[in-house]
Amino acid sequence: MIRNISISAFINTIFILALIAISLTFAIFIKLDKQRYNITMQKKYELVAESILKSLSNKPTKNGLKFIIDQFKMIQIQDNKRKLNIINKGKTLILRDTAEGIYRIFSTDDILYIYVQRDGYNLMIKDTQTYTYNLIIISLAIAISLGVLFSLYYILKRKLKPLRNLNNEIKKFSEGDCNVRIKYHSKDEIGTIAKTFDEALTQINNQRKSKDLFMRNMMHELKTPITKAMFIAETLEDKKKRDMLQKAFHRMDDIIKELAMVEKLTSSNTFLYKELTSFFKIYNRTIEIALLSPDKISTKIQDFNLNADTAMLSVALKNLIDNAIKFSPNAHAILNANKHRIDIISQGEPLKENLEYYTEPFSQEEKRSDGFGLGLYIVKTIANLHGYKLIYKHNKGKNIFSILID
Known part of the structure; x- marks a missing residue:
């Protein structure tokens, strides 16, 4: 349980317990000191009372009685009403x-x-004298103790402030803000950690920029020759060779498009162009970009409106439908959709690994040699950007990939 408590909360708890302990200690001490004081005063008053009783054996006069009482620095209460009140109450x-x-x-x-x-x-x-039972000394001790305690608390919290700032900057970085910069001023352990993390951030950003530049250049350099090669393949007279080359070049073109989509999704400038649209519009866009024939897919759609990036969500549905058709024995997919969820269903064996394995970029099973391992990664990323959730289950010989909308 202690492992799950933040350092700040742990320190607060320790100081609260210390404050309670100090308060209880002084409260008990004050109570005991007051009891000691009362016992001391009672003994003193007993001696005074016995001395006065002995003095009364001489039957002193009024002035003599006053002299005896004055010796003990006390006064006699003459008011009978007040005397009765003290005796009764x-x-x-x-x-x-x-x-x-x-x-x-x-x-x-x-x-x-x-x-x-x-x-x-x-x-x-x-008694005419005023006595105290060390209350001033005790109050001073309490004030000093609390002052030291709160001073230590303030110093410790101030010392840990850079750690809280570092934690906040790390959270920003984990949420995708790559422009985070860690400021450090001290040379202690926290300052060393902040400096090391800032250097790591700089290195990560440099590597990310290099990767982005490489991806853009590679896609630009490959796109033109692949397009030219596709046109040249069209001129071949041998249909078998023409189809084989066109399939290969189309696949390379798809790979470049997938890489472009991955680069876009992983970019720090990723932005969804959400608009209020109907699911039918998104589905029709999906069919257009997937180039599917009607016999490849069956649908059961209850049309609904949603706020979504039409282009991105169409790509996600296309990837799910492509996978369903590609890896199904009958090359057929079923799409069911309503305002709560979108299901892509196809016949086939269950996945050998859990869904997280396939949503990592470039992961695939050996038998799926036609895939490049980016399809489900793209689907999950797009779903997450919309606030949706991608799930999978296998039921009665069918693979079911679902995008949960709410």
């Missing part, structure tokens, strides 16, 4: 019944009160 922390008298320690709103009773004295006493 306050939380009793300690109740002691000693030989000198009774004392209780109350807590109300985090303030401690001492209540002593002896020989008619009922004194409610409150």
Whole structure:
């Protein structure tokens, strides 16, 4: 599971867990420190209460009583109503019944009160001093810890920013943008990777341009002599030789056209000229370029409209129909079409490999020596450019190639 998490998400998760751990640690520490503080204050107030009880044995006067209380830096609460409110609503922390008298320690709103009773004295006493339980120190420690944590997080995210940029540029390249350039400024591992990838991109683009130039020159140089040879073949009197040569030259011409289509489809400037058209129009164009006789194909078409590049989709259908007729024992194909799918059906043995094998450029089985291995590659590429999907299945002695429209 961890392998599938991105580095950025992993770092975010680690820092969130660290933040939670620090917060819980300080929360527990504050709670324990407050408990320690309360225990310390309670012990102090117990000593004060016992001392005052002993002092009351001498039955001090009002001024003497004030002097005793002032010694402990405390004040007596004179308001009886307030005293009753503290007794009734306050939380009793300690109740002691000693030989000198009774004392209780109350807590109300985090303030401690001492209540002593002896020989008619009922004194409610409150501390005048303000105590803290290291809250300022703890708050400062929390602030420093969080500051260090967020600083580390910021530094690490900034350090990984070039890696995110590199990932975005690689995605663009994988989507067909060959004009990607990787910028690198650091000399660390990420900078080295970016530099190496940028050099690789430059080399790939140079090779692609060389390939495109070679393909164009080769097709241009071959097209003229093949056309001339086809005209010369027409003048031969021997029909058998004439037909054989014309078949060979037509096949070479088809190969050049397929190479031209591959070059067009793999070009970074590939663009679909989509238009709203009917399937019948695309089918009629397919029959025109395939030069098929009506007895070679049966159709069952429910006409529908679609947004498509008529020229390209016609080429894809032509290749599927050509393959169906060429490799079928009865040299016949069936075309079924509706708004959801287009099926090309023909009799024959099932493919020995899965469909992906045949949609790679130049792949073919040994028995298919007449093919050049580009037909299904072109079909799949055109289908993908339209957002369609090419699938295959063999059912009851029939090969079925389907283009799924939705």
